[in-house]
Every structure is written in C-alpha cells, then in structure tokens.
Amino acid sequence: MKTIFEEHEAGRGTAYLPSRKVDLGAYLPAGEIREELPLPELSEVQAVRHFTGLSRRNYGVDNGFYPLGSCTMKYNPKINEDTARLAGFAQVHPYQPEATVQGALQLMWELQRDLGEITGMDAVSLQPAAGAHGELTGILIVRGYHESRGDAKRTQVIVPDSAHGTNPATAAMAGFEVVHVPSDERGGVDVEALRQLASEKTAALMLTNPNTLGVFDERIAEIAEIIHAAGGLLYYDGANLNAVLGHSRPGDMGFDIVHLNLHKTFSTPHGGGGPGAGPVGVKAHLKDFLPMPIVTMENGQFHLSYAAPHSIGQMRSFYGNFGVLVRAYTYIRALGGAGLREVADDAVLNANYVLSLIKDHFELPFDRIPKHEFVVAPPEDLVRQKGVKTLDIAKRLLDYDFHPPTVYFPLIVHEAMMIEPTETETKETLKAFADTLCQIVDEGRENPDYVKTAPHNTVVGRLDEARAVKQPRLLERLGG
Amino acid sequence: MKTPSELRYTEDHEWLRPEGKSGRIGITDFAQDQLGDVVFVELPEVGRAVKKGEAFGVVESVKSVSDVFAPITGKVVSVNQGLVDTPELVNQDPYGQGWIVELEIADDAEVQALLDAQAYAALQEGGH
Numbered sequence: 001m002k003t004i005f006e007e008h009e010a011g012r013g014t015a016y017l018p019s020r021k022v023d024l025g026a027y028l029p030a031g032e033i034r035e036e037l038p039l040p041e042l043s044e045v046q047a048v049r050h051f052t053g054l055s056r057r058n059y060g061v062d063n064g065f066y067p068l069g070s071c072t073m074k075y076n077p078k079i080n081e082d083t084a085r086l087a088g089f090a091q092v093h094p095y096q097p098e099a100t101v102q103g104a105l106q107l108m109w110e111l112q113r114d115l116g117e118i119t120g121m122d123a124v125s126l127q128p129a130a131g132a133h134g135e136l137t138g139i140l141i142v143r144g145y146h147e148s149r150g151d152a153k154r155t156q157v158i159v160p161d162s163a164h165g166t167n168p169a170t171a172a173m174a175g176f177e178v179v180h181v182p183s184d185e186r187g188g189v190d191v192e193a194l195r196q197l198a199s200e201k202t203a204a205l206m207l208t209n210p211n212t213l214g215v216f217d218e219r220i221a222e223i224a225e226i227i228h229a230a231g232g233l234l235y236y237d238g239a240n241l242n243a244v245l246g247h248s249r250p251g252d253m254g255f256d257i258v259h260l261n262l263h264k265t266f267s268t269p270h271g272g273g274g275p276g277a278g279p280v281g282v283k284a285h286l287k288d289f290l291p292m293p294i295v296t297m298e299n300g301q302f303h304l305s306y307a308a309p310h311s312i313g314q315m316r317s318f319y320g321n322f323g324v325l326v327r328a329y330t331y332i333r334a335l336g337g338a339g340l341r342e343v344a345d346d347a348v349l350n351a352n353y354v355l356s357l358i359k360d361h362f363e364l365p366f367d368r369i370p371k372h373e374f375v376v377a378p379p380e381d382l383v384r385q386k387g388v389k390t391l392d393i394a395k396r397l398l399d400y401d402f403h404p405p406t407v408y409f410p411l412i413v414h415e416a417m418m419i420e421p422t423e424t425e426t427k428e429t430l431k432a433f434a435d436t437l438c439q440i441v442d443e444g445r446e447n448p449d450y451v452k453t454a455p456h457n458t459v460v461g462r463l464d465e466a467r468a469v470k471q472p473r474l475l476e477r478l479g480g
Numbered sequence: 481m482k483t484p485s486e487l488r489y490t491e492d493h494e495w496l497r498p499e500g501k502s503g504r505i506g507i508t509d510f511a512q513d514q515l516g517d518v519v520f521v522e523l524p525e526v527g528r529a530v531k532k533g534e535a536f537g538v539v540e541s542v543k544s545v546s547d548v549f550a551p552i553t554g555k556v557v558s559v560n561q562g563l564v565d566t567p568e569l570v571n572q573d574p575y576g577q578g579w580i581v582e583l584e585i586a587d588d589a590e591v592q593a594l595l596d597a598q599a600y601a602a603l604q605e606g607g608h
Contacts (some may be wrong), residue, residue: 238533391517391542408516408543415516466520466567 001057001459004050005040005476012042025334026321057459065429067354069373069406069418070212072242072264074347079334080267080327091328094318098303105302107442108319109173109295111329112279118257118332118340119238120283121253125290126320131239132276133315134259135170135206140312141257141282141289142204142233143174154203154232160189162213162410164239167206170429176203183412187366190215195226201361202232209236209242209253212410212418214289214351214370214452224254233257233286241265243372246341256283265329275321277328289313346423347372350430354421357434361441365413373420375413379441383415388444388451390415395462396454400436481604482509484575485578488591489600490551494541495575496583498591502557506579507539507548510604511529515541518570522583523559530554532590539570554583 024033042050060066066073084090092101112124128134139157146154157171165294168178181197184190189207198205205227210216218224227234236250236258239248242265250258251394262268262277270276282290291306292311335343348371355374359367362376394404394417406418421430444451455461487495493511496503512518522538523570530536530550560579563569570578585591595603 389517413542464519470520470522472542 008040075424120249128278130276198230214373488594
C-alpha cells in the first residue's frame with residue numbers, strides 16, 4: 001500500500017487557501033516565511049479510500065477472535081459508546097462549577113463505590129490513566145504509608161517470578177529494591193521462600209491472583225498473613241480480575257491496595273495507546289494517601305474533595321480519563337451484580353473448554369484447572385526436531401484470521417503461549433480456534449518450513465519487528 | 481550447554497576470549513538458550529571507552545531485552561557487524577560467529593579476575 005505522500009499528484013488537491021492579504025513580514029522573521037508548503041495533493045475520494053484502506057488492515061475484537069492472554073480482549077458493547085457520547089458527559093469542561101456537572105460527578109461517585117464493592121476496598125481513586133499508572137499510584141501509596149509512620153527501612157518490594165513486567169518496573173521506578181519470590185511446582189507463590197524473604201525491609205508484595213499462569217493461589221490467606229506479620233502491605237494487580245468477578249474479592253483475600261484495568265475487565269477500549277483507566281482502591285487505613293480529588297457526597301450534592309493531608313498528590317490532570325469511566329460505569333450498570341458474576345463464570349468456562357480441546361496436542365507446564373486463561377507450550381518434538389517454535393505458530397495463526405495469543409510470557413515457561421478467550425466468544429469460535437491450533441501443530445510436523453515462514457496470506461509477510469521498533473522510519477520528506 | 485575451557489566468564493553469562501591486547505566478548509551458550517531466539521543486537525560505537533560493569537550493548541530476544549555489560553574496562557576496538565542483519569548468529573554460534581564486541585584490555589588483572597570455565601559451569605548448575 002502506498003503512503004499518502006506517494007499518492008500525491010500535483011494539482012489534485014481539493015483545498016485552496018485564499019490569497020494572502022496580510023504582510024507576514026511585519027510579524028515573522030524573514031527566514032521563517034516560505035511560499036511553498038508541499039503537502040500531498042489527493043482528491044477527496046482518494047483520501048477517503050486511503051484511510052478506509054488503512055482501517056481495513058486493522059485487526060480488532062470487532063473483526064475476530066483475539067485471545068491475547070493477560071489482556072482480556074473482550075468485546076466492548078456499543079452501548080458504552082452511546083452513553084459516552086451523551087452531551088452531558090461529552091461536552092462538559094473540567095473547570096465548570098460543580099453545580100453544573102452534578103450528573104458527571106454522580107457517575108464518578110457511584111463508580112468509585114461500585115469498584116470498591118467489587119474489589120472489597122473502602123475508597124477508590126479514578127485518576128490513574130492506565131494499569132501501569134495505577135500500579136505506580138499504588139506503590140507510591142505504599143511509600144507514603146511507610147514514610148508517614150517513620151518506617152524508613154522498608155526498601156524492598158517482593159514480586160513473584162511469574163509477575164507482569166510492570167510490577168518490578170513500577171517498584172523500581174518508585175525507588176524500591178525488587179526481590180523476586182519463586183513459583184512453586186504448582187505455579188503459585190513458593191510460600192516457604194516468601195517466608196524467608198519477608199522481613200522488616202519488606203514494603204509490599206505485589207501479586208496477581210489468579211496469576212499470569214491463570215491459576216488461583218489458594219494459599220493467599222497464608223501469604224497475606226506472612227506479609228502483614230512482617231509489617232508490609234499487600235498489593236493486588238487487577239489484570240486478572242475478570243476471572244473472579246463477583247466470586248471473590250481482593251479485599252477479602254487480605255489485599256490492602258488494588259488497581260483495576262477498566263480496559264480489561266470493564267469493557268472499555270484497548271489499544272492505540274489508550275486511553276485506558278487504572279483506578280486504585282485501598283482499605284480504610286490507606287484512604288488518606290489516595291491521589292486527589294475524590295468525589296464525595298453531602299446532602300445529595302456531589303463534590304470534588306481535595307481534603308487529604310497525606311495524599312501522594314495528583315497523578316493525572318483533572319479527574320482521570322472521564323470518557324472511559326462512563327463506558328465502564330455503563331458496563332457495570334448494564335450487567336448488574338448477577339451479570340458480572342456470569343462474566344467470570346463464562347470466561348473461566350471458555351478458557352477451560354479451549355484447553356480441553358488442545359491439551360493433548362501441547363505441553364502443559366502446570367497441569368491444573370485454570371481460571372480465565374492458561375499457558376501451554378508447543379510439543380517438545382516440534383520445537384527441538386522440527387525447529388517450529390511458538391513464534392511460528394503465532395504467525396501461522398494470522399493466516400487463519402485469528403489474532404495470536406500472548407507469546408513468550410510468562411517468562412518462567414519456555415516457548416510460552418498464553419491464551420485468554422474471554423467470556424464473549426461462542427462455542428463455535430472457540431472450537432474453530434482450538435482446531436486450528438492443533439492443525440498448525442500437524443502442519444509443523446509435516447511441512448515445518450511452511451510454518452516457519454508464515455504468514456503467507458496476509459498483506460505483509462513476516463516483519464522484522466525488532467528493527468521496526470529500534471530503527472523506525474517515521475519521517476517523510478515533504479515534496480519528495 | 482557448552483562452556484569452552486579457553487574462555488573467561490562473568491556472572492552475567494558473558495564470555496571473553498583474551499587474544500593479546502584485546503579480547504572478543506559475547507554471551508554464553510546458556511544465556512542464548514535462556515533468552516530464546518535473538519532478534520536484535522544493539523552494538524556500541526567503535527572507539528567508545530567503557531568501564532567494567534557498564535552496559536554497552538543490548539541483546540533483544542523474542543521474550544526479553546537484556547543489557548550487555550562490559551566484563552572489563554577498555555575501549556571498543558571493533559563490533560560484529562554481521563549481527564546487524566543476522567542476529568540469530570548469537571543463537572547458532574555463541575562462541576564463534578556470534579561474538580558481539582572486541583575490547584582493548586586496559587588492565588590484565590581484570591581479565592584474570594573473571595571466572596574460568598569450571599567456575600562458570602558450577603554457577604550454571606547452581607541454578608542461575
């Protein structure tokens with residue numbers, strides 16, 4: 001496909017600027033004035049076709065199955081878009097007087113309350129703009145809490161070796177030393193190792209439950225006790241909340257702080273760099289450390305409250321990604337408590353269905369009943385003898401119009417493929433995906449080179465992704 | 481996992497092959513196996529002076545991005561340009577064509593202080 005600059009043809013442009021009446025020389029230095037601006041010239045229909053063509057090369061959950069593990073690529077109901085576009089939400093200004101935005105504030109207040117109820121937390125900030133931003137908020141709260149108690153020796157954050165990379169990155173960014181706790185043979189936290197690591201230096205343990213292997217840590221109560229007995233806090237990475245929605249709550253498991261990814265569990269859009277939303281909830285003893293403002297209610301009136309002397313400060317301009325909050329609120333209201341519980345039921349059922357169809361064709365590093373996602377690896381003979389690896393299988397899936405799963409994560413599993421179907425897929429889609437995966441394994445045994453050079457049916461073949469990131473070509477010289 | 485006896489090693493899973501006043505550096509067989517398929521190698525500029533322990537290159541694989549640390553203090557004499565187009569050489573021939581950088585040795589004592597093959601092999605068995 002040509003770039004829009006390559007489609008340029010002089011004289012085809014449809015935008016004509018009026019002749020200049022102003023003497024620019026009176027306002028600008030001579031060197032800053034130019035007569036030519038060689039923007040690409042295209043007819044209107046060419047421009048429309050160009051951008052429509054680009055959009056058709058996109059792949060999203062509205063196109064097809066998107067089992068990207070840990071990302072919860074569920075379908076985003078279109079009613080979310082309707083409500084987000086209501087004038088009372090879409091056309092308010094952050095500096096408007098409170099009295100004129102009571103509806104918007106009520107939505108935020110109710111969402112704070114709903115997310116608190118869902119997670120078992122006492123107070124919630126809607127400010128963080130993404131999951132990792134929520135993590136940073138949470139860990140700054142950890143720091144603020146220990147500092148407020150004059151407890152300066154807590155310099156370590158414990159993170160499991162199966163954790164999302166953002167966990168250690170967040171802890172390091174907030175100035176903590178990262179200490180890794182290994183996984184046990186069942187894929188959970190090695191509790192005995194944790195017992196050795198927990199000390200008066202422990203600021204917090206960051207944990208995802210169910211974890212990145214998709215398995216629920218049943219020893220969570222014991223884990224919480226170890227950390228609390230050492231004087232540390234327990235941080236819940238909400239990436240996998242979809243698995244336990246309406247069934248169990250981080251607050252009841254003993255967690256003190258939680259971040260949520262509204263763009264995962266609560267069906268707001270992913271990708272394109274966002275915007276996301278990563279609200280943070282805390283137990284009562286940490287309430288005063290939340291970023292400000294929080295929405296409060298007094299006598300039926302909603303207010304933005306800045307009253308928190310221990311607050312870690314503002315994490316984002318104004319009140320978070322408000323349009324995203326409207327979508328998440330809509331989702332929660334549309335489904336209700338029973339519906340949200342069913343989300344988790346179906347997400348877990350779907351993952352287990354796919355696993356049951358492929359488990360005899362793949363390696364299972366941890367052969368347990370997973371929650372909403374699971375991790376497998378290609379069979380040993382395929383990798384070692386045929387040289388067909390996870391990346392090749394992922395690329396071959398593109399030929400069958402499926403988005404590949406997450407690959408090479410979690411790091412503790414060699415050649416990992418992390419599959420999360422989500423609750424919004426039909427049994428037929430799940431079966432078709434599972435059958436395709438098994439078929440690709442067969443193809444790899446019969447014709448390894450064909451799989452190793454996939455994809456074959458896409459508009460571009462296998463790309464040098466590493467170099468595209470390291471040496472991107474982002475500039476086009478105007479006027480050729 | 482191969483651990484050639486004529487090389488010196490670091491705890492960061494790199495090797496150094498001293499040859500006169502300079503030495504080639506790469507990552508070990510164990511390291512390349514752990515990283516998985518290498519897709520990109522970022523090389524330092526020739527002539528750059530580096531201190532022992534300084535990160536002066538990057539090896540990116542399908543699953544992670546890892547710094548390459550200078551095992552000794554010295555100056556970059558040459559880099560393996562072959563890795564620009566065929567980074568997979570790091571996987572295929574980690575001790576040969578997959579070398580990354582050649583450093584001029586500033587202090588021979590630093591070379592002597594590196595691990596020998598036996599010590600490095602013991603380190604691997606220790607589960608690192």
